[in-house]
Amino acid sequence: MNAITRVGIDLAKNVMQIHAVDQAGHVVLRKTITREKFLSWFANLPRCRVAMEACSTAHYWARRLSELGHEVRLIPPQFAAPYRKGGAHVKNDALDAEAVCEADSRPQMRFVPVKSPAQQGVLTLHRMRTGYVEERTALVNRLRALLAEFGIFIPQGIDRLRRHFVAQVEDGASELPGTAREALMRAWTQWQTLDQEIAWYDRQIAAHACHDGAAKRCMDMCGVGPLTASAAVATIVNANQFKNGRQMAAWLGLVPRQNSSGGKQRLGRITKQGNDYLRMLLFQGARSAVFTAHRRDDRVSRWIVQLQTRVGYYRTLVAVANKNARILWAILAKGEKFNPAHAPARPNPASDA
Known part of the structure; x- marks a missing residue:
């Protein structure tokens, strides 16, 4: 021994x-x-x-x-x-x-930092919230399909279904029998309960993001709200485990998959490796940033508008999510504040001559 x-x-x-x-x-x-x-x-x-x-x-x-x-x-x-x-x-x-x-035993092996009980507690909030959102989505899809069986069609969107559901179920002109109306209204009660649970978790996560210094700095970015900031701080633990922002973006699966050989570079779709929850939040935030970029005049927003014109909407989403991941690394690893007008320093070729 x-x-x-x-x-x-x-x-x-x-x-x-x-x-x-x-x-x-x-x-x-x-x-x-x-x-x-x-x-x-x-x-x-x-x-x-x-x-x-x-x-x-x-x-x-x-x-x-x-x-x-x-x-x-x-x-x-x-x-x-x-x-x-x-x-x-x-x-x-x-x-x-x-x-x-x-x-x-491998000298170049990479390791995962050990999370504290507090960090795992924050991630518990996120995982419970995600579970309730999935339950609500499944319930909403089930209710929409059951109503369609009786010729009741409601336009797509959870908000539209929420507005018209009770009126459609209680409409006496429909073919809904009494047992079906009662079952659907019980499901409506369950839907309201899920909404309340999700709202409670939203408040708890927002409170964590507002009281955590690193999360507050992350929320200065466009496309990063309380959910993303709280999840990033609790998931990454120590941003210095990554050498740079590019490495962290690769860890999140936001870089192209490579199949390169013989000096010829072949790039495919993004790898989608790493933490899928944090990657999903970054994509949702990127949608918001791209959608509102034309209303702002900072350097990042102008870049987004120009990029979307050049490569299209979906590739712009990937690029913005990748850039936000790199900015998050700089904020968490260096303790910096987000500056939308920041321009990276470029080497001067004349100074090397």
Whole structure:
């Protein structure tokens, strides 16, 4: 046990697979530990480096193991998978733990910062809100389809359905039987409850964004509101993990997919890798920025108008979301305030001569 210097863990609900090696990389221990004995086993282990995949419960276990004095690293699952023996065709807990341990030994490996309980609490608000929005969308689609079965057609849009739903259901001239009217009105009550829950989460997220200094600086940008600012601060944790804004945009999946070889560059659609929730918020914010750009006269808005004229609406959305991601990195990593008139410094060729 004294020879252990690095431990790879495959987390699960009830059992954890351990793969431990010494300083030379030789396997010292392969072991399965129950969840109840997990912390006590590490409490009796000399301080070492512990690696886990950044998955469910990983941040909690990382905090607890750090309290015991261990150096904990969280590895994105897609970075650990290539080190699994057998590739995608062979998979078990022991091989996963070994792959995590091997991936941790790579000098250029990238890691996920451990989130604090407060940061995970903020993300809980976002995830609960997203779940309620999805439930409301499913309910609205179900109600619209059921009304259409009786020849009641309401124009597209949740607001239009909200305005006309009760009147259409209570209209005695329709074919709706009594049982169907009662069922639909009960669904209307559920819809109102979901609206109230979503509004409560909106208020909580807005309060977090208004009280967090970094989030307040992010909201100075056009296209970044309380939802995006709060999610960015809680998700990114430490923007300095990225070398520059371009790297953070790549982490969010906002850069073209490459299939380049032999010095010939081939670019495709955006990769859509990384955090899909934060990427979605950036795209929604980009829609707002593009839609209102012609009303403003700052440098960024003029660029948006010119770009849309040149490449079209959808490519402009991607470009604006990418630019906003880079600006977010500068705000969070450097503590700067957003300046819409900022122009990046360009090297002077004459000075290099």
